[in-house]
Amino acid sequence: MFAQLKKFVMPIGVSGDESEISKVIAEEIAPYVDKVYNDAMGNLIAFKKGKGKKPKKLMFAAHMDEIGFMVSYIEDSGFIRVSRVGGINYTAASFSEVIFKNGTKGVLVPDARILTKEYRPENYYVDIGARNKKDAERRVNIGDTCRVAPTLFRLSGSRVAGRPIDDRIGCLMLFEAAKAAQSFENDTYFVFTVQEEVGVRGAKTSAYSIQPDYAVAADIGGSGDVPMCAPFAVNMSDGIAIKLKDGMVICHQKMIELMKNIAEEKKVPYQLEILEGGGTDTCALQQAAGGCIAGAVSVPTRYGHSAVEVVDLNDVAGGVKILAGLCETKLV
Amino acid sequence: MTELLQKLSSVCAPSGKEKAVAEVIEKEIAPYCDSVSYDKIGNMTAVIKPRKKCEKVMLCAHMDEVGFMVKNIDSDGRAHIVLLGAVETRTLSGRKVRFLNGTTGIVTTKPIHVLSEAEVGRTSPADKIFVEIGAKDKTEAAQYIKIGDFGTFEPKFTEMANETYAGKAVGGRACVSTMIELIKEAHAAKKAKTLKKECYFVFSVKREIAIRSFFAVETAAFHIEPNKALVLDTAPVCDFLKEELMTGAKCGGGxxxxxxxxxxxxNRELFADAVKLCEKKGIAYQNPTFADLPGGEGGAIHQNGGGVPTLSVGIPTRNLHSGAEIVKAHDMRAATAFLREWLISDQ
Incomplete structure (x- = not known):
């Protein structure tokens, strides 16, 4: 699973500019489904026909975009001002290596003589080593995207650290579920959504087009087991979390029950997640077009939106079993 | 161009009361369109289709403007107002305003002589602003205005050197005027069989009062279900503050x-292709220097239905949302040229 995750972590896919990661996932998942295509927004949809007459539509969503930066201005001196894309933690991103889609490398740094507590997004620039504006423009243009360099490495046991685990870990879960499912009882759509980090935009439009009966998002969650954190009843390594609620959605009881039953049947350890803030694709899935029965699985994650997001691959494996179980369940 | 812009900017049409400007626009474009229709919330859609079946594009410009509404009339006959849209409140005091029924008033606030130290240099909050219409009491005021009446800045169009135009709502109406010119171009292109797109020109309503992503134009997009969309709107200008590094666009810069x-x-491809098209055709263009600018109608359109690849084109406008916005003919011409090339290109 680690090697597969590495394949999904490395390609760039800053929100609105996901073509690289889309290509990689499309190639990987194609052997396990009937059809793979991109829609108008760029969402990657892998479709597997269900058995029998008039099967229900089941949609899985994991976002393939990641937080990053977009070039907004190139100074005469060749330094590059960037606009944030998604919820950047500037403390985490300061003084790190960034890589552009075309491979250009740079470092993200704050203006000199600015105190840490005074950091504002507009105080940051990327130094690609250019001598002047003209030199910089040979490699970078307005609108180009970049992100903090990807990385993935093993920690103790089945725990791993790196970025962007948010939400390539969800993409991995969808991929592994498509691979592991013994049968497909429903028309199943594995959707790798775009622009989640800027406001669940891709999930909204893909769910509108698909109009699923049931939908499940797979994303990272939080972990309540680190020093000084707010009380939160989900701990890393205690199993995959089934979402009850987050800042933007209350999951459907039927979906919660369905997933709990599968987990119990397959002896998958699970936890129930109530996330105080933040949101996932789940809210968009639930409300698109006429609405649907929606829920989510969350991978307990430490240090989200940093370059060292930490998850336990055992939790992930449990999540895969639940998603595969849904594929194998005849939904009515 | 000057005459049309003057005519358009002289019409008072605050968000929610766009009928007056819609009538002017409809009269201008009707002879050139296959059809003109309104949806239930007032968006106007004009259609020009080439004979051959081709992709559907939606081009939109909003026709409303910032303004105000009367919320209360006090015992001294003064009108207390709520602002419609992000009105430039720093320059409101002493401004002449016009109610849609023709009544004229002057925006009034606490005189500078009696301001406390904390108030000096600050803008008056909206609830401390009122409109003086000269009435002696509430009863007399009722002859001129009533609660719920709409108003805007006084229309006053000024032409300055180098085809520079100033007046209320000039930025938004420059976009409308550009769209009208474009409709004429599209009509000509259709005749010449060079038009490559099925065009839906939308003049949208209530853009200025949209909060978050709730734009009225969404309704039009829902009906049209376009393959692509292009939003024409104003872009804030802030090119005189040289010490400011990250400012808006340049007036006259394209x-x-x-x-x-x-x-x-x-959309990545639409944006990259637009830049290429400008380079190829020698059309003046610029990138805004800060991408964190507040968003426009594209926010609603690109997420509509199953998703719509969307492009944004801005006309640089100085003093946005004030009583005297400023645009340059040079930028309007660049916009018309770009849009025309876009419609007859394969992009």
């Missing part, structure tokens, strides 16, 4: 092509 704003990441 159309503004934005890769992204707060509500929308514009």
């Amino acid at each position: 159309i503004v092509l934005a890769p992204a704003d707060i509500r929308t990441i514009y």
Whole structure:
């Protein structure tokens, strides 16, 4: 699973500019489904026909975009001002290596003589080593995207650290579920959504087009087991979390029950997640077009939106079993 | 161009009361369109289709403007108002305003002589602003205005050197005027069989009072279900503050092509192709210098239905949302040229 995750972590896919990661996932998942295509927004949809007459539509969503930066201005001196894309933690991103889609490398740094507590997004620039504006423009243009360099490495046991685990870990879960499912009882759509980090935009439009009966998002969650954190009843390594609620959605009881039953049947350890803030694709899935029965699985994650997001691959494996179980369940 | 812009900017049409300007626009464009229709919330859609079946594109410009509404009339006959849209409140005091029924008033606030130290240099909050219409009491005021009446800045169009235009709502109406010119061009292109797109020109309503992503134009997009969309709107100008590093666009610097704003990441291909098209045809363009600019109608359009690849084109406008917005004919011409080339290109 680690090697597969590495394949999904490395390609760039800053929100609105996901073509690289889309290509990689499309190639990987194609052997396990009937059809793979991109829609108008760029969402990657892998479709597997269900058995029998008039099967229900089941949609899985994991976002393939990641937080990053977009070039907004190139100074005469060749330094590059960037606009944030998604919820950047500037403390985490300061003084790190960034890589552009075309491979250009740079470092993200704050203006000199600015105190840490005074950091504002507009105080940051990327130094690609250019001598002047003209030199910089040979490699970078307005609108180009970049992100903090990807990385993935093993920690103790089945725990791993790196970025962007948010939400390539969800993409991995969808991929592994498509691979592991013994049968497909429903028309199943594995959707790798775009622009989640800027406001669940891709999930909204893909769910509108698909109009699923049931939908499940797979994303990272939080972990309540680190020093000084707010009380939160989900701990890393205690199993995959089934979402009850987050800042933007209350999951459907039927979906919660369905997933709990599968987990119990397959002896998958699970936890129930109530996330105080933040949101996932789940809210968009639930409300698109006429609405649907929606829920989510969350991978307990430490240090989200940093370059060292930490998850336990055992939790992930449990999540895969639940998603595969849904594929194998005849939904009515 | 001057005459049309003057005519358009002289019409008072605050958000929610766009009928007056819609009538002017409809009269201008009707002879050139296959059809003109309104949806239930007032968006106007004009259609020009080439004979051959081709992709559907939606081009939109909003026809409303910032303004105000009367919320209360006090015992001294003064009108207390709520602002419609992000009105430039720093320059409101002493401004002449006009109610839609023709009544004229002057915006009034606490005189500078009696301001406390904390108030000096600050803008008056909206609830401390009122409109004086000269009435002696509430009863007399009722002859001129009533609660719920709409108003805007006094229309006053000024032409300055180098085809520079100033007046209320000039930025928004420059976009409307550009769209009207474009409709004429599209009509000609249809006749010449060079038109490559099925065009839906939308003049939208209530853009200025949209909060978050709730734009009225969404309704039009829902009905049209376009394959692509292009949003024409104003772009804030702030080119005189040399010490400010990250400012808006330049007035007279050409159309503004934005890769992204707060509500929308514009379609990568459309954006890249637009830049190429400008380079190829020698059309003046510029990128906004800060992509965190507040977003426009694209935010609603690109997420509509199953998703719509969207592009943003801006006309640089100085003093946005004030009583005297400023645009340059040069930028309007660049916008018309770009849009025309876009419609007859394969992009």
